[in-house]
Each structure stands twice: as C-alpha cells, then as structure tokens.
Amino acid sequence: MNMNGGQALMKALENEGVDIMFGLPGGAILPVYDPLLDSSIRHVLVRHEQGAGHMAEGFAHATGRPGVAMVTSGPAATNIVTPLCDAYMDSVPMVVITGQVPYAAIGTDAFQECDTTGITMSVTKHNYLVTEAADIPQVIHDAFHIATTGRPGPVLVDIPKDIVDPNNPRSAMEWHTPDGHDLPGYRPNTAGDAELIRQAAKLICEAERPVLYTGGGILKSRGAKALLELAELTGIHVVTTLMNRGGFPDDHPLCLGMPGMHGNYTAVTAMQEADLLVALGARFDDRVTGKVAEFAPLAKIIHVDIDGAELGKVRQPDVAIQGDCRVVTEELVKVLREMGGGEAQPDRNQWRSRISGWQERFPLTYAHSQEDELLKPQFVLEHLRDATPDDTIVASGVGQHQMWTSQYWKFNHPYTWVNSGGLGTMGFAIPAAIGAKAGRPDRMVWAVDGDGCFQMTAQELVTAATEGFPIKVALINNSYLGMVRQWQEMFYGERYSEVYLTRDVPDYKLWAEALGCTGLRVESPEEVGPAIAQANEIDDRPVVVEFRCEAGENVFPMVPAGMSNSDVVVDPSQRDRPR
Template sequence: MELTGAQIMIKCLEKEGAEYVFGLPGGAILPTFDALYDSKLKFILVRHEQGATHMADGFARATGRTGVCLVTSGPGATNTVTGLATAYMDSVPIVCITGQVATHAIGSDAFQEADVMGITRPVTKHNFLIRDVKEIASTVRKAFYIANTGRPGPVLIDFPVDVSRAKTEFIWPENVHIRSYNPKPVQTGSSYTADQIRKAAATINASKRPVLYVGGGAVVSGAEKELFEFVEKTGIPITTTVLGLGIFPETHPSSLRMLGMHGTHYANYSVQGSDVLIAIGARFDDRVTGKIDKFAPHAKIVHIDIDPASISKVVRVDHPIVGDIKPALRDLLKEVKNLRPQIKDWTKQIQEWKEKHPLKFKQQGSEIRQEYVIQQVGEITKHQAVVTTGVGQHQMWTAQWYGFSSPRSMITSGGLGTMGYGFPAAIGAKLGRPKETVVCFDGDGSFQMTMCELVTASYYKIPVKLIVMDNGHHGMVRQWQQLFYRERYAASELGKSNPDFTGIAQACGVFSMSIQKNDEVIPAIKKILAHDGPALLHVKVARTDNVYPMVPAGHALDQVMDMA
C-alpha cells in the first residue's frame, strides 16, 4: 500500500521508538501534522519553537534517548536555532524535523521560506534536505543513528511540503550503514591500542599529584560505575565540570566538586598543582581552564574522549585515548594500581585546602540567599531530584550547592549558556522521567525568556517545580559590571520592570506562591513539592550577591577571588 511522505515520516518516528514529539504546526508541515493526528505519538504543543527544542533536549539529557521536534518552515525553523546550538555545544541527541516550502519553490523567497540547511549547518551534527519521497525512511533512520552514536548531537531534517504529499511504498530499512560515518572506533579495535592504555597507565602509576577531570562525555557514556571503581582503586581525587556533575557523588572524600571559573578553591588548586591530569569526556573549555597557557603547568595530560577532534584542540595531550569512555576506563582500570601510599602528601595537601577554603555563604537577617534555597532543596529532595537551570548566578550556585549524587541529574546549558533553557528543559525531563521530582532553578532574567511555556506545563499537567530566584537583576551581568566595569550598571537591572511572577503563573493555571523571608523557605519548598501539579515558587532574594569563588576570565585557575 502506498503512503504519503507525511505518513511515512510519522511511521518512521514511531519505528524509531519516539515517545514524545515537541513542536508547533504551520503551513509547510501541515500534511505531517495531519498524519500525526492518526498516530499514538504523544505530541506536546509548545508556545514557541525554542521551547520545543529545549524540551527535546531536557528529555534527551534526562533519559539518554533522542528527543524529537516537529516545526514548520521559515520562522518555525529559525526559532529552533538557539535550541539546536544549545544541544550541539553540549552534545545532546535531538532530531528536529522542519517543514520546508515545496521543492520547486526553494530559492524563490517563497512565503515562510528560509535557507534552513544553510542556517543550521554550524549548529547541528548533520542536516538533511529530503528531495524524494523514497528517501524519507532511510533519512530518518540515518538521522537518529547519527544523533545518538559517537559524540551525540542534534540532526535536522528539512522536509519540503510536496515531498510530504507525494506517495510511495513504505519500506523500513532494518539496518543503517553510512560508509562515511563510523561512530564506534573502539569496538572496531581501530582506535586506541593496548599500548596507549599501558603508556597512560604507566604515567598515572608514576604520578605523585594526579587529578581526574571529568566532563559530560562520561555521563553520555554511562561510565559512572567504572569511574567510581577507578577512584576507589587508585585513590585519585576527582573534579567535574558543570556537565559532569552527578557522575561522581560529591559527598565522597575523593570529590573535589566542580572546577573552573566558579569551581572550588581546592579543585582549581589541585588541577594547577597536578603532575598528571586525567581528562575524561571533557573538552578544556575556557570557563574550565582559565588562562590556557597557565593551565595545569606541571601536568602530563591523559585524555580519554570519543571525539578525536577534541584531543589536542586546546591543550597539547600527552596520552590520547580515543574511544568510548566506559570500555576505555575498564581497560585502563586493569593497568592502574592503588596510588594512596605514594600520593599521601598530595591528598593531605588537598585536605588542607578543603578545610581552609570551603564553599561558604553568609546568612544575614531575614534576607534570603540563593545558596540557602538551593541547599535546602538539596536536603529536602535528598539530592535525588532531577535539576535543571537557566543561565547565570543561580546556575553556578546550583552547581555549587545542590549536592549532586547521580548522573543525568544536572541538566543545564553549559557550553552555549542559553538563558531560558531551564524551564522547558524541566518539562522535557519530567516527561522522560515521570516518577522523579524535577526541579528547575531559574533566575528572574532567565525565566522571562521562555516563560510562555507555563501554559504548556499547565495544559498538559506536567508537574515540574519551578523556583524563580528574583534578585531584580541580570545578576551575573551585574556582578561583572561591579567587578570589571567600574560599577557602571548598563542595562542589568530588572527590578522595576519585572512582572508579578505569581500572577503570571496563576493566569497560566500554574500554582504559585511568593516568599521573601528566610524562615519561609523550607515550608514553601515543601509546599510546592507536595503540590499535585506544576508549581512556581517566587523567591525574593538578596539583590546584589556575587558568586564566589571566582577566577576572573583570562586569569590562571589559582588566581581565585573570594568573598571577604
């Protein structure tokens, strides 16, 4: 039986195991929505396409499965660009299907036409334009395959409306093979060698001051068990990037918590003092390394990563191991020894740093500090919630104070730093892990970028818990202006123009409450967590707090600023 291209597209999504599709209809994608009408796929209608991509992204990060978006041509497609770029920077698997004008009209500046292939090339792992109805099934198959293998990333399919109306026999390709794409170099045995593992292990075994530096790649690989065993066996202290949070329990004595611009003193000092730095699924981002030529100046660097292009991109690597982290760590684990006796002085030194420079904040009067709210949510949820964030001060404080204990529990835009990411990502995460508590910490500035999705959470009754920290500023911008721009606060104050957040939530059908005194924090958290449905807690917090510790941009990691 012949099916339309649109019907084939929907059948392919079903076959790929998609559960939710996030999006918004429009002219060029209407045939596909018509086919969706007959499908069991659960569709989430967003208020803005950026929200759809962040929801798909949150779903993917929370579950490891590929998130799916379906939007129309032109403005629908261009609205996904921020979400695609966010996913691309943080290696998140998304398949985004955009409607396109009919093939004969492409290039004619037709209504709602945009050069989506050109626009999205730099923000996707790959993109496709389908020009023949017979190519749909194989293209979708390839798209999902590319998105969630190797180093994952977003893949876009541009789907012209005439192709979606054309008819053909539906043939599902059971297998995918792309001769120019070989995502699993490890399993072919053609990538890292036993010799490379042995050499890396010898360097580690000879070290006096080793440190593990672990990023989001370890989360993607699902290597938490191997990593834990590695630390238990060797006794090597471990720090994570913001995307690596949760891969290793922060309550463990070997944990140095997060490193980088707002990392702990002891993580940064340890990296700077290390003689061997073992980077795992991390990419030496400038927010992590500080001034690059002063980064870990004495260290030999071992780098495990699935993406060969990450190796020696920023920092010259001594021992590259290209491959999937999980098996690579397992191989390395066999070769390394217990280093505790030989690194005793090192761990003692680190312990001293830990005692001398703990993370801290000052409680004053009844004013609410963001750190306190985050810490209390951590306690009340027993550090087990799935947490998402926007971008800015609240994001860094969440990284510092929540106390992450399991992988895929910190969902945040690390690479692109996309304000407005947290709330829609929380909706996607909650759909992916419905039994778990999902909390979004957001800032007043960040939240306003995607708050239209309150309606989405309300309409579909998605019980996410949203905590909006209202300091009346773009707080991180204000902090930089105070510290580096002679207190000239250009366009960073929101206080006078902020809306009534609880009123907006109520108008959208979302339960909400507002607090401004410290003793209200715990009861309010408990109340919104207990509420059956989506809920927003508006917290009036101290207006001019800064995030510390802080390594100013362009400084070496050990040049740390801290509060007096």
C-alpha cells in the same frame, strides 16, 4: 506497503522508538500533523518553537535517549536554531524535523521559506534536505544513528511539504524498512588503542598528584560506573565539570566537585597543582582552564575523547586516546588491575592531606542575611536541596543562579542535572525541566531559574500546565541580570549598565497563576522551608516559588576571565587565609 511521505515519517519515528515529541504545527509541516493523529507517538504542543527544542534537550539529558522536536518552516525553523546550537555545544542527541516549502518552490522566497539547512549547517552534527518521499525511511534511520552514536549531537531533517502531502502525487511511496546505514564518511571509533591505554595506566601509576578531570563525555557514554571503579581502584580524586555534575557522586570522599571559573577552591587548586590530569570526556573549555598558558602548568595530560578533534585542540596531551569514555575507562581499569591495582599506586598521603587542607580552609561559603536584608540565594538552594529527594532532577537557566545551583546542590546520581553549559542559553530551565519531566515522570523535577531567564521562556509553563507536567520552579529573583551585574561591579568600576530588571514588575505570583500554575512568594528566611514543602506537595499542576533575593550577592570563588586559575578570588571572608 503503499503510503504517503507523512505516514512514512510517522512510521519511521515510531520505528526508532520515539514515544514523545515536542512541537508546534504550521503551514509547511501541516500534512504531517494529520498522520500524527493515528500514531502512537505523544505530541506535546509547545508555545514557542525554542521551547520544543529545549524540551527535546531536557528529555535527552534526563533519559539518554534522543529528544525529538517537530516544527514548521521559516520562522519556526529559525526559532529552533538556538536549541540546535545549544545541543551541538553540549553534545545532546536530538533529532529536529522541520517543514519546508514545496520542493519546486525552494529558492523562490515563498511564504515562510528560509534556507533551513544552510542556516543550521554549523550548529548541527549533520542535516538533511529530503527531496523524495521514498528517501524518508532511510534518512530518519540515519539521522537517529548519527545523533546518538560517536559524539552525540543534533541532526535536522528538513522536509518539503509536497513529499508529505497526500494531495500531491510526489508524496506517494512504497514503505521499505531500512537495512543498516550506508555512511562511508561516518565511522565512530569507540575502542581506544590498547598500547595507549597501557601508557596511560603507566602514567597513572607513576603520578604523585593525579586528578581525574571528568566532563560530559562520562554521562554521554553511560560511563559513571566505570569512573567510580577507576577512582576507587586508584584512590584518585575526581573533579566533575559543569557538564558532568552527577557523573560522580558529590557525597563520595574522592569527589572534589566543580572546577573552573566558579568552581570551588579545592577543585581549581588541585588541578593547578596536579602532576597528572586524566581528562575523561572533557574538552578543556575556557571556563575550566582560565588562562590556558598557566593552566595546570606541572601536569602531564591523558586525554580521552570520542571526538579526535578535541585531542590537542586546547592543550597538547602526553597520551591522547580517541575512544568512547566508558569503553576506554573500563579498559583502563582492567589494565590497572593487571598492573597490581591499588597496590601499584604510589603513596599519595601528602597530596591527600594538601587536598583536605584546602577543603578545610576554603569551603563554599556566604554571609547569611542580616535583619534588613532579603534572602541569600545560596540559603534558598541549600534548603531546596535538603528538602527534596536525593534523585530530584534539577534544571537551571544561565547565570548566577546556575553557578550557585551547581555549587550548592549535592548531585549523587547521574542524569539529575540538566543545564546549558557550552552555549549558556538563558531561558533554558523551564522548557528543559518540562522535557526532563516528560522523560522521567517518576521523578521530582525542579527548575532553578533567574528572573532574567524566567522572562525569556515562562510561556512554556502553559505547556506544562495544559499537558500535565507538574514541574516546580524556584525563581531566584534578585531583580537584576545578576551575572552581568557582578561583572560590572568587579570589572567595570561598579558602573551598572542596563542590568536592572525591577523588583515588582512583573508580578511573578500573579503571572504564574495566569499561566495555570500555583504561584508562591517568599521574602523571609523562615518562609523558605514551608514554601518548599508546600510546593513539593502539589502534583496536579506546576508551581512557581518566587524567592525574593538580595541583589548584590556575588558568586565566589571566581577566576576573572583571562586570568590564571592560580589567581582565583575566594569569598571575602576567606581572603586573609593562607593558601
């Protein structure tokens, strides 16, 4: 079938099952936007290319399918570098198409030219500069394969204008459907080594104080069910990192919640005191380990990861298994059953009672607002959590509000938590929530945002309003860059430098309405419930609820950067309790 490169690109995307993409046209990508009109793919017109990237990520987080974004060359390509890096850090499957100046003009400093593949080399799993129209079908097929297999990640495809422009003879080509992949250097290994799995099972059966340390790999591998089986078979407690909130239900008796810098006391301390950590798709991130040399000092380590470069990167494992988290966990369950199942597990009653003791003495807590105080963010989040359906998808920005959301929400279903973990990208929440809503229109989607974050990407609420994505935004307005303020309070002698954002400018209610949303403002505790109920009722446009919150509230517990997890700082009200 004869066609041009632009038509081939659309056909290739359709063949990969793409039904929605996020983007913004411009000069170099213009020819592709013409065949888009004839395509079955829905295109969501964003207001800034960063928004397109985060929407694609949000879509992928909520659905497990690769998100797709398409933007033009030069400034559009550089605008999408942040989402690419974000997706790379958090292993989010994403394919980004960028326009490029005509092939013959590359390297001439042409208008809107930049070295897109060079710039994005270190923030993509792989990238392509396509030089011939005839290569488009195979490159797109390979790009989706690479983005979604092994350790998922973003793949960028840079397409010069001439090979997609029907007025240029270089765009003429004959369509051929790709037959498989010819990637001799890319062979992701999913099955774990059977002997190593046996060794891991043996360590589990010997452990007196084991903890399942579970990361984003559980969700990426669709391994939540396998994890549940493993935990219930062995009776071992589970910590869920920031990237695996929802990968194990928070309401399960074995769930200890989030570990790390702002993890709860029990999750942090159970890992510190454990004699075995079973790390499943987790990468010993510095925000989890604290001071590495003093992290879980008594623990043997079983480390399962699809990415061999993670094994031993931070902590040398006793058993290192390269493989898909779900496949290996299922295999581990099978082997443990053969070894006697629950019967083969030692008596861990003493360990269990230590854990429940920590849970009783050090629950998450905060001081409620006094008469003259503004709202407490934790109070708002507890109410929001209780007033929304159990399967609500929650996206967050980055900072204090992110940590409070992870702490106070009850994530009982996989793929309900969408956030920027590794890169910590402020402004992630709104576009990511839009992407999540695009992928799961049946679900209620709330973005929990801070006032600093909101001001970075609020323009995408126009996209939400005009494209019909009725997301809801809980804006935790404490008038500060709150996490930075907290660090300046705790570690810089209360010398506050460039963290105050002002309380009344902008007027968020008016701004929300100008963007095509319903805007609500809440200032007192008794208004919280009704405002949330009102927001939940609105389904024909996005809603922004501004919660005016106390500026001085800090996130606890906290392990100060560089300190041992044993030195976790708890809420002021708990500091005299015996550990």
